[in-house]
Amino acid sequence: MLNEVQELESQKSVPHRDFYNVRKVDTHVHIACGMSQKHLLRFIKRKLKTEKDVQVYYDKAKKKALTLSEVFESLNLTPYDLNVDTLDVHADSKTFHRFDQFNIKFNPVGESKLREIFIKTNNFIEGRYFAEIIKEVASDLEESKYQNAEYRISIYGRRRDEWDRLAKWGLRNKVYSDNVRWLVQVPRIYQLHHANKFISNFGEMLENLFLPLFEVTMDPKSHPELHQFLKYVSGFDSVDDESKPEGQAFTKNTPEPTEWTGSENPPYSYYLFYMYANIVILNNLRRKRGMHTFLFRPHSGEAGAVHHLVTAFLLAENISHGILTEEAQIGIAISPLANNCLFLSYPRNPFPDFFARGLQLSLSTDGPLQFHFTKEPLMEEYSIAAQVWKLTRCDMCELARNSVIMSGYEEEVKEHWLGLNWRKDGPAGNDILRTNVPDIRMAFRYETLCQELQIITNATKISDALKT
Template sequence: MSFEGWGPPDPIGNLRSVSMVKFHLEEEDLADIEESTSSDEEQNEEDEAEAATTPSSTDRKIAVSDSAMNSSTSSLPPSARYASIMIPAASSKGRGGGGLPTPTPKKDRKKTRFSSMKKKKQDSPARERPSEGEAWPARDALSFTRSLVFYGQGSITEEHTTACQYIQKARAMREKYYGSTHTNISNSDLLTSPDLQFEMGKDGVAVITHEDENVITVPSIEDFISDYQSLVEICSDGAMRSFCFQRLQMLTSVFKMHITANGSVEEAAKSNILGTDFYRTMKVDNHIHLAAAATAKQFVMYVKSKLQNEPNTVVLDEKYGDAETKTLIEVFGDSGLEDDHLTIDAFSVLADHTVYQRFDNFNSKYSPFRMSKMRQIFLKTENCLRGRYFAELTKIVLARHEASKGHNSAAEMRLSIYGMERTEWLQLAKWILRDWRNDDYPGPVLSSHNRWMVQVPRLWRIYYKKGGRAQSAEEEKRSFQGMLENLFCPIFEATLRPEENPEIAELLTHIVGFDSVDDEGAAEEPFDCTRPLEWTQEKNPAYCWQLYYLWANIEVLNVLRKSRGLNTFAFRPHAGETGDTMHLAATYMLCPCIAHGINLDRQVSLQYLYYLDQVGLSISPLSNNFLFRKIAQNPFPKLFKRGLNVTLSTDDPLLFHMSDDALLEEYSVARASFDLSMTDMSEIARNSILQSGFEDSWKKKWLGPNYSKGITHCDETKTHVPLIRAKFRAEHLAMEHLLVHLIAAGKGREVLQEMMVQFGLARDAHRNILLNSFSEVPSFPEQNQL
């Protein structure tokens, strides 16, 4: 009996090589089974080597779920479409509890032809099959009950072949954009030349030239629209939806079976991981907006301290465009507010029923006491204080992450660049990098436990109405091209000429990604090929259209920065919170991760694609509960059980959270609401690190030195995720990939016939073990149905 397997692919990275476990039982194997084992030392060494590839019958007990099956191994009746094989492998000491089963005494070996298989010291090690010629790593064996599905007649159809071919086509589209396979570099040697020139092209995409040669090109808006429309058609196809729905349902079922069979084993394995627990495990808040990063309690306490300690500080000044000059105490006095009035309720920042399905009311909650000047004083970087109050409040939040009060956590906070003026980048850089010497937290607004992201609000209408100036020859037209120039020209110039733009160049080293934010449900124009220079109407451009131009410019910028040894940026927009579900098709093509994504439960084709490519979803159930989806209807537990790359984040602690630790509150509410185990919680925390933009050195510290090889290589002593859970996830992801590849290649029926044969053999083996292992079992009517 041979056991063939290939190591699972990296479920976060390259998924082209996939795996499947397959049993072979042949005549020569049966002959070998009847032979006695050699007792000399050389034979023992051979046994150890074979243990890495061959499970013994005492180590594997095969139980077949109810499926009436003909004893013939050459075919199956049409009714037996699916059969699940549960394979509980014996645990070795130290990881699953218990020891290897006691070998059958020699005098009893003739009771069954399988009982005399060679005794193995342990099961095969777990992380992956070693390279040719290398030995298995020295570690404890992994053992848990596995559930394999053997497919019967009629389970692979022509519709399935069509669906799998569509899946391959969709994944090729993602490779074209997110995978950069169609990003062309005319001459890579020119990218480091000091003579490179930059301009914003007339098509809205940055142009990097050397002697009039465009060095970097990306797929055009016409290409993107064509591919996007093709993807929408693919996802809407009936065969595609049926196949993806079936696969997702089976992933849900197999997780339930895994928890039923291995829940206690996982908990025991987790308990044996000494020196760590959920609280010590690092958790990254991947989705948090800086203006609402402080909780309501922190904000109220900070404002009260300023009113008590700095009542005469000038906070409004005519020189900075304010209507009149006033001190802090005067601002509160004019509003009829005194120190004892400063309560959380009075501040009116916590979300309530008025914000449900009302993004406009939600945005007004950012203004304490419903007064915009309070927001200007405390939550803005541009005011007569140069944003000092905002910097101090931000440092209070960052200090809590650094101090690891209650648990280990980090964040990726969003800074806003609106594209209204080209000076925004320089102003933001000065605010971040300024040495704030007169507060309790001196130094710049930087932290080892935070990485900055830049969010670009989709505020074209405000730009059109209020005075963004298009930096072009036709300023009065205020085209969308002007916004793009304000957004990207300063950072391209800082990348090409850092000595001329030192503040912006330094700021970019602390930024890990870009986000696109605002109300997805807002009315928008159709998705077409209009150039940004031609978009001069007041109506909002399509969401997907705006995403393309952000992605295209970031893609060019990344190629340029990578060639110069500089950090690059991920594109991780808000998507799938509300509005058109097919926004998620655009982000599937363009992005490694997104914020929200709860609309995936309304589109099974996209959901399965997100699973296969492990596109990250940073979901905020408490935010969703107040804004768009009540917590009882939140799809987070469904997506998690199916194996999508999901994690938890806070979004806006100022509006949605009551405790001092918003991220821990998010995890606590999710655990109680979705019935999550502590293993689930640790897995979700691990996903937050994988999705984050923290540098590789930090990820190695939090996940283990070999984390980039795949989730089975993450260090359990750091993630607190038992290897059983990681292996379960990796195996099923690999099998889904292999299944899709085989069916798409037209080999489904051929593989199905072979699997039917192998299932019959495994079924016979299981039956014989049951019937022959204990002769005292009384006869029963259903015995002949085994």
């Protein structure tokens, strides 16, 4: 607070650069809800106007393919009936602490068949509509130039060919943008795969997830499309409702993955440990072969037991949500608007306290389809946070810088956006001409952290001395 005037003067002295044209990355956003509700509505109406006679869905009950107009006739809907209210994809009071109600919001008009047609990669039209929407969203990012996103897309571990199918979808539809990287999210739903007899044990799920990646790392020609697709994959996420009760803890007596044959879902820490173990080995192999490596950035700390955060703190590069975290320098992507609709009201969000303490935070959107109203959801997230918590221009630029550091963008890209020395601590790692963050702020953060570490070190020395 004492340095605010000096920080502002320092920012004013920088030519061209301001908050709007510093790079910022939406480090936590699910591509299934990466578009706004208005965008999705316009896309559906446009397809009803231009492709109403295209077969888009196979009806198993009728044993025939249906055109888009026939699908809407079966739902007793016309294009004129459609609006954002009938679409009903926006989170509301019914979703608060009700993850089941939130999941229903992924279905436009409450119909799973519309979700399959418009926001799935694996469907009757081979994910063409979904790819078109994504490319439109990416085009909006490109138009803004300084906004980027890491979109989360799912791999379930049900089948061995999931990776190849996803890669073929991406390459066939040319779903590519310099402003976009992909983060693969793995839903923690072993119990559903087991109940549907896709897999017989947890080890099979891990094999389906990681064996194709080891194969393509050893021999890129074995999965040529996957080899190309992985160039734009920055890491892995682990997702599901953290508030679900867990039947057992992960201990030394817990069965090995191949021996986990029951119908019960493994605990959170079990999922994260075995994903982490496979990612570490895979990264070592890829590093030796001159390939880029993957980050591990799971959902953690929005709800659920404290051991979720402990596990993520030990195993992950950074985490999404993390609103139960108290003290750490692990990167935390916080989504206040999403938290407000699901688990924690906006005024109670610990973001301002975390930021004041110097935790490494970024602002993210989570799911514009459910939580935002504008064409630029990331800017909407920043603007609301700035108004509610009275963030300064320096604060917002610091958050933007954090988002780039936390992201999985390549080293050379980060050097271009932040400066060649961005890995160095304090002012030495800052280039105000690129980040618009004053050296005064960087010095304050670094000096405060050093002081806190010194306090911990001194306390440890005193404790050791008392013991002896």
